[in-house]
Amino acid sequence: MVGNEEKKGWSIGEMAQKAALDILDGSYVNLGIGMPELVADYVPEGREVIYHTENGLLGMGPVPEPGKEDPELINAGKKCVTAIPGACFFHHADSFTMIRGNHIDICVLGALQISEEGDLANWSTGAPDAIPAVGGAMDLVAGDIKIYVISRHTTKTGEPKIVRECTYPLTGKNVVNTIYTDLAIIDVTDKGLFIRELAPGVTFDYVQERTEAKLNQYS
Amino acid sequence: MVGNEEKKGWSIGEMAQKAALDILDGSYVNLGIGMPELVADYVPEGREVIYHTENGLLGMGPVPEPGKEDPELINAGKKCVTAIPGACFFHHADSFTMIRGNHIDICVLGALQISEEGDLANWSTGAPDAIPAVGGAMDLVAGDIKIYVISRHTTKTGEPKIVRECTYPLTGKNVVNTIYTDLAIIDVTDKGLFIRELAPGVTFDYVQERTEAKLNQYS
Amino acid sequence: MINKIFASPAEAVEDIFDGAVVMISGFGEAGSPIELIHALIDQGAKDLTVISNNTGSGHVGLAALIAHRRVAKMICSFPRTANSKVFPELYKNGEIELELVPQGTLAERIRSGGAGIPAFYTPTSVGTPLAEGKETREFNGKTYVMQHALEADFSLVKCKAADRYGNLIYNKTARNFGPIMCTAAKTTIVQAKQIVGLGDIDPETVVTPGIFVNKVVEVANPAEESKLVAEDRRYPW
């Protein structure tokens, strides 16, 4: 654990931009609620990406103009959205056919913890008085969809979120492909966690100090 | 077995009419290929019955006028049909949701053999050189849909079709509710086969002689 | 003659009995049949098991049904949302039971209930607390958990238009759980923004075939849950 100090690394927008660069032209993408939603703003021009929202829309467009909101056209976070030309609506069983059947290419999620084996915990802190709520997270990670996690490298109190073993209840085992934090881009591989890119002014040791799991460098 | 003799009992049209009388207003009905298809012609006026064909149409109408056939609007027997106002089209998984999920009320089928416990054999004679072909018959009888069998009482060579145990491969066990033959209407009950109605000029003994299974009379 | 049209939500829900299992469509407020739920509150059935993705907002619709202590058990994927206050309080006090089901598993269990499939295997939740106590099995070297179908005595569903056969179309993402819930209940009760004539819905575009629907009632101007919540309305008013 490392205490408060001068802010280093990427902004949230830059983190979203880094994740967006890994979304190739023609991808079908599901963005989780919160920070992952920002990724859509940074997909490079010229790439055509189709957004899926598990409540029954493929071809989700941006937020509507004020006054044009339709409470029956929403995303998984229950915010009003739009539909692009070429979009389609469908029911929940068909929507999760797209997810469980591995038709979606990429899902970007937030995280409470990620283990060095790619286990993800993002739905419950396991606190005894908390009301458990899982939504679609476990379905999204259950298939062979590429799972990108976008998250601050440590908690607000400076605890590492990238750990040897998750202590929070799991969303899925061995499911994360890549982690985009404010400090680094980290690939989850069979041989462990590998740093693919460091934020400007951030060293490998600086990231390792803030990471419980062992990090590796590509040689 | 009883040899050739003077023809007694109901015509095919009368058999279909008897079955049709047991189709109540508002029923959803699937009619098998062949003799069962005739039943639709005899549903009493004033009863609104919706016909399902498992290849994806609810609200099947009569045969089209000559010249108006559409090879993409067919029934399960691959004959051209029409669609009534209020009809709808759907794919095969949804169609068999209607069947397996017991949403259809009544299915009228032909038979090779029916046992006294209501077992049905109607898809294969088990001949070693025959090419087996089952279609949707096993699905139709698997649920709690009422199964009406319409069939001649005996084979062309006078063998009984209503038997103690089916010798042909089964379509389903304990599935038939009522049998409409040229000689009688027979209910399949927990306590055995009961004759509900005899064709004009036909006696109980006459039917029993042509039936391998034991028949009973309602008291 | 087939005529599934009922005159009012009250008449449509009158058969719902104490202890019934009731599916309620909707994802948040989109697709939630608020007038049918309010009629159910008026009707009085209690000890219900409710299957719905969420637990309602504020003190209207599903949240009001729960607030009136009519719901003994919720089966859902996400019981707490932004304006969800009633369920969390009862749950913390141990006054309502919760079965938490991943959203896609919830959808597939409902779809299976309607399709006559008693159980299936899914990769979802393997290795997590939600798979504890559940049977697992390997297929092709990967582990799956067995899940059972969900069926209901009644489904309450909202749609855009219906005809007297019960054919339905929906509006945008308000479709969500509606079509599968229609298939999985003994009695499916639908509120439609509009009742149309037979044949007015193109047979190619029917989303729910009428065979899955038992009762239809027109609610031309359904309340908007989020507006009622913003005004802190409480049902009954």
Added chain:
Amino acid sequence: MINKIFASPAEAVEDIFDGAVVMISGFGEAGSPIELIHALIDQGAKDLTVISNNTGSGHVGLAALIAHRRVAKMICSFPRTANSKVFPELYKNGEIELELVPQGTLAERIRSGGAGIPAFYTPTSVGTPLAEGKETREFNGKTYVMQHALEADFSLVKCKAADRYGNLIYNKTARNFGPIMCTAAKTTIVQAKQIVGLGDIDPETVVTPGIFVNKVVEVANPAEESKLVAEDRRYPW
């Protein structure tokens, strides 16, 4: 840019490899993608396992593919229909394998393959020869048989209209197995009577969302199988 449109059936099927599992839509001739099948005959892939409800008629389409000895195994529900001559002859000579599956089980196995469900239980075929050797299990006192998902390397599907995203609509009962086969293959290849612009298909009425489709080719005037059979045409001509 996403553009799934291919110039010709030949280009659309060129990746199909020897030994591939290929689903082919259609119920009889309705929905059978005859131009794609003919392109596959020209292309030459062999040792195929074909999943389709029937085995074709006369000497065109699927029957021609079988006649050219490209199919090692058929998985279907009804291999003999009125004008089906090729398959029966090969089958009697032991020159083609057959896995016979009840029609509803065939549909559900395909749907499961597309939905990531490896296996499910069904009441269909219990107590019959088609359940022999299969695992059975009781749920609520009733016996069910376990069935495994079907997946394919390629699906060949016919539809009415498609856009460049691969969104599809179908024509009447030619829909049949098309939508579920689109979901169950690694590569789904579709022949559409018409290619339309993005947004020309109402998003409420799309039957197959584009995510399930990989390649689309326009065949504006597809051959009518029954006419070809009546004329005793043989492919290739």
